[in-house]
Amino acid sequence: MSGALDRLPPLARYSRTAELASNQVIEAYSTSFGTATRLLGRRHRAHVRNIYALVRVADELVDGVAVEAGLSPSQQHRALARLRAETERAIELGYSSNPVVHAFARTARESGIDASLTSPFFDSMRADLPRTGRVADPLAATALTGFDSDSHRDYVYGSAEVVGLMCLRVFTRQEVLTPARRAALERGARSLGAAFQNVNFLRDLADDTSRLRRSYLSADGELDGADRDRWVATIREQLAEAAAALPLLPGDAAVAVRSALELFSALTDRIAAASVAELRRRRIRLSAAAKARILLHAVAASRKQAG
Numbered sequence: 001m002s003g004a005l006d007r008l009p010p011l012a013r014y015s016r017t018a019e020l021a022s023n024q025v026i027e028a029y030s031t032s033f034g035t036a037t038r039l040l041g042r043r044h045r046a047h048v049r050n051i052y053a054l055v056r057v058a059d060e061l062v063d064g065v066a067v068e069a070g071l072s073p074s075q076q077h078r079a080l081a082r083l084r085a086e087t088e089r090a091i092e093l094g095y096s097s098n099p100v101v102h103a104f105a106r107t108a109r110e111s112g113i114d115a116s117l118t119s120p121f122f123d124s125m126r127a128d129l130p131r132t133g134r135v136a137d138p139l140a141a142t143a144l145t146g147f148d149s150d151s152h153r154d155y156v157y158g159s160a161e162v163v164g165l166m167c168l169r170v171f172t173r174q175e176v177l178t179p180a181r182r183a184a185l186e187r188g189a190r191s192l193g194a195a196f197q198n199v200n201f202l203r204d205l206a207d208d209t210s211r212l213r214r215s216y217l218s219a220d221g222e223l224d225g226a227d228r229d230r231w232v233a234t235i236r237e238q239l240a241e242a243a244a245a246l247p248l249l250p251g252d253a254a255v256a257v258r259s260a261l262e263l264f265s266a267l268t269d270r271i272a273a274a275s276v277a278e279l280r281r282r283r284i285r286l287s288a289a290a291k292a293r294i295l296l297h298a299v300a301a302s303r304k305q306a307g
Helices: 002-006 010-029 031-037 042-068 073-093 099-111 115-127 138-142 149-171 179-203 205-210 225-248 251-273 288-306
Strands: none
Touching: 002 010, 010 031, 010 042, 010 099, 031 042, 031 251, 031 288, 042 073, 042 099, 042 115, 042 149, 042 251, 073 099, 073 115, 099 149, 115 149, 149 179, 179 205, 179 225, 179 251, 225 251, 251 288
16 A cells, blocks of 8 residues: 555645545444445545544544543634634645545535535534533533424534535535435435434433433433334434435445445334333444344345346
8 A cells, every 4th residue: 555655646645645544533433334335336435434534533522532631611612613614724725734634625625515514514513512611610510411302403404414415415426416306315315314313312322411411302301211212203204214315326325325224224123122221321232243134135125226
């Protein structure tokens, strides 16, 4: 690899190195996502990984890494603002000294990802940060931040639906879309992103409420079996809407998207079968064998549909 990099012009060498750095972020944080991206066509693979890496870096900033490093609430806000400004500047210029941002900017410029998608994302990330000055009040520092239906909708749009739309712009960057096909694909991308996020809210219920002191699924932090069932029903509706758009995707994207959809559908079934007490104790996971079966089924189903 190093020999091939040595032969590239300086900017191309740096861009390729930045993509490799983004890929390492995925490998470190999500084996399932990394596996799913391998099912993407070669022309999409690095771009989707570049998107994920930036999203993960921002998410880690607001989910405790900055706190563990000793940053105050004001410093956390400034760190996120710097990342946002650097991302916007890199999209404009085509360069960043931050490799993850540089890789994302390359993808954004090639795929038409702009502030209409990045701004809502960073707005949602900012919503996860403590209010400045909050640490001065010990009671406020441990208070639970609840999300009502409106704030939940806005948060999920920025944190997840726009990520689905970013990936869609990658998949269709060389396509000529009719207005009807574009609208259907965008509905599917948003629904899939929302389903993923809502599944993760249920999977991360223990960590979100105990460590991060956030309640994404209710304003008061309460969640009973009936609430869980309502969220499961919502997720299944979102997954169904996403599945309806699968035939409209380019073929070299559909297999990976179907795989991710089926993985989260299986997770939803596991969540539906678990008690709320269990969700508050541990994160629901799939075994490696279960993931492998799902991926094989998704590949077979996509081939059958294509044939």
